[in-house]
Structures are given as C-alpha cells and as structure tokens.
Amino acid sequence: MSAGRTLENVRATILSAHKSSTIEDKISFYDSWAENYEQDLVVLDYRAPGLAANMISSHYSGDREAALVLDVACGSGLMAKQMKKLGFGHFVGVDGSKSMMKVAEQSELYQDLKQCMLGEEPLPVQWAGLFDIVLITGALSDGQVPVSVVRELCRSTKQGGYICMTTRSNHDNLVYKAALECELEQMEEQGLWSSVEVTEVEKWERGVSDKEDGYIPGVVYLYKKL
DSSP, X not given: OOTTOOHXXXXXXXXXXXXXXXXXXXXXXXXXXXXXHHHHHHHHTOOHHHHHHHHHHHHOOSXXXXXXXXXXXXXXXXXXXXHHHTTOOEEEEEESOHHHHHHHHHTTOEEEEEEOOBTTBOOOGGGTTOEEEEEEOSOSSTTSSOTTHHHHHHHTEEEEEEEEEEEEOSGGGHHHHHHHHHHHHHHHHTTSEEEEEXXXXXXXEEOOSTTOOSEEEEEEEEEEEO
C-alpha cells in the first residue's frame, strides 16, 4: 500500500509515465502503478470520476439499476464506484492494463472486464448500439488515447443513450483538447449525437509538471446519441 505517499512521490511517478513512448511502455507503467493508483489519485485530489458521474446522474432519467454502462479505460474501477453510489448497477469495463483490471475485478462491480488497447484495436463489434451509457474519464489526453476513439464510444451507445468524456485543459493538453473538440463538433454536424452539457472545471486535479503551480483545469462533456 502507499501509506505516506506525498505529492512529490506522485508527481515523480506520473512524470516518469510521460517518458513512455511506446504503447508497451505505457501499459507496463500502468501495470506497475495499479497497486498505488487509487491512493495516488486521492493525493492528486483527482475529481474527474465524481464530476462525470454527477453530470450523467443529473441527466439520466431511465432505470438506473437496469442501465448497461461501458466504462472505457476503466483503470482500477473508480468510475464504477462513483456510479454505483448514484444507483447504477451494470458495468462492463475495458482497459489496456491487466494489473489495473485485476484491481477493478476485486471491486466486484463489473459483469465483464475486457483487455483492449484503445486506438490500436477497436472495441468489439458486437457491442454496437448496446450500452445505455458509455464513459471515458482521464484517458482522452495527449500521449494516451487518440481522439478517433470517440467514434467507437458513440458506436457502442444505444440510440438515445449518453456518452460522457473528460479531458484536461492544462497547457500541455491544449492541442489535444482542440483536436478532440473539433471531432466532437464534427460528429454533431454529421448527426451522430447532440451536445447535452459541457462543464469547464477550474480545480480538476493538482498539476504535476514544473510549469503548473497548484491545480489544473479540466472539462466534462456529455453527449446524447441520435
């Protein structure tokens, strides 16, 4: 366990990940981080899962217990824990890291967990139009998951279902964020989905780079599939 982990420890851990250039490097980083991951996010005051879950909750009017939720880049299962508190009960998780999925499995919240390298391989074809809610928190950022993945999220969502996504708005992620928003708008113009809510959050998490003092901002997007 990571008793006594400080912001400096966590910062060093995350900055080491930024040096990972290949997909394999990134996966091995997340595999090695799995044990300390949730405690480290507490140190970072990482608010994305709670913010995303609350946004979905404020708009979702269907039967929560019956709703099928796809948690993409599920990590250790933080998002499912937040959604469970709000009455949702059926979760399928996808992640690239086996060690992260082992931690997620221990939560006993997921009906199914599948290893998938987002951007390298597509989400399963049989998932098309299957899920009431599809969400991805944290992974849509520079050096992580390509922007193109959002089309797969939309494809896996039922008509009338919701897609919730988050990204950071700090300096290092601005180019990625602009590309992401361009894709989201293009998909709206193509009639694939409509924007329900976009919320910019000033205090998203503690910054880890030398250029960031205090907290960095982030944003939550919620779309409805047409």
